[in-house]
Amino acid sequence: MQTMQPETLIANHPKLFHAADARAWPSIQAHGLLPTSAILDRYGAPGEVMEAALSGIRRRTIVVESTDGHTAVVRDQAPLKFLDRVLTSDTTVQEYLDLLNGRCYFWATKERLDRIVNGRLYRRTPQVILTIDTRSLVEKYGHVVELSPYNSGSAHVPNAPQRGRGTFLPVHEYDYEDWRRRRGKASEAVVEVTVPGPVPDILAHIIDVHVIDGQGTKN
Secondary structure, eight states: OOOOOHHHHHHHOSEEEEEEEGGGHHHHHHHOBOOHHHHHHHTTOOHHHHHHHHSSOOOSOEEEEOTTSOEEEEOOOGGGTTHHHHBOTTOOHHHHHHHHHTEEEEESSHHHHHHHHTSTTTTTSOEEEEEEEHHHHHHHHTTTOEEESSOTTOOOSTTSOOBSTTSSEEGGGOOHHHHHHHHSSGGGSOOEEEEESOBTTGGGGEEEEEEEOSSSOBO
């Protein structure tokens, strides 16, 4: 197995991308990028909201308001329709959901970003798109960064790739060459770059910000 080095990740993916509901941009500016569990904790979400968001697959988008007037939007997990069929035997549904809810996500290519932004679920929703400098992010968070070879939050078909505790791997454990061979090109060897926990200083790593208004127009 030929594992990946941080410099390989940076060279093949010099920019990373994050898409969020546009209503959440002021919150991101104020508090940084937060995983779902941290969002709900910071915003003091009621117990029933926490339960609906974290215990089981989220069936609806949840919007929470803070006392300082900021809005956070926790998207639903509708694409996990067949999660129970594609989990590895060592992982329960709740264990996998805990993994998903505890990290921040970045798409490794603009092509992957565009699939989400222009997909059926989100193309009519105003979204803020953050372009991230990979080197900057890795220099700060490289010791915890974990990679995924596919969209970890999507199991919309019963034959989706298996996933579980081993879905997210540290850079130095990621079998880059194997995934490069499977996908046919280096740019597709990594799909998601994730940071377990929050990225409170996300503004320091942003190259560009633009908003898509839900009608296909960038601002």
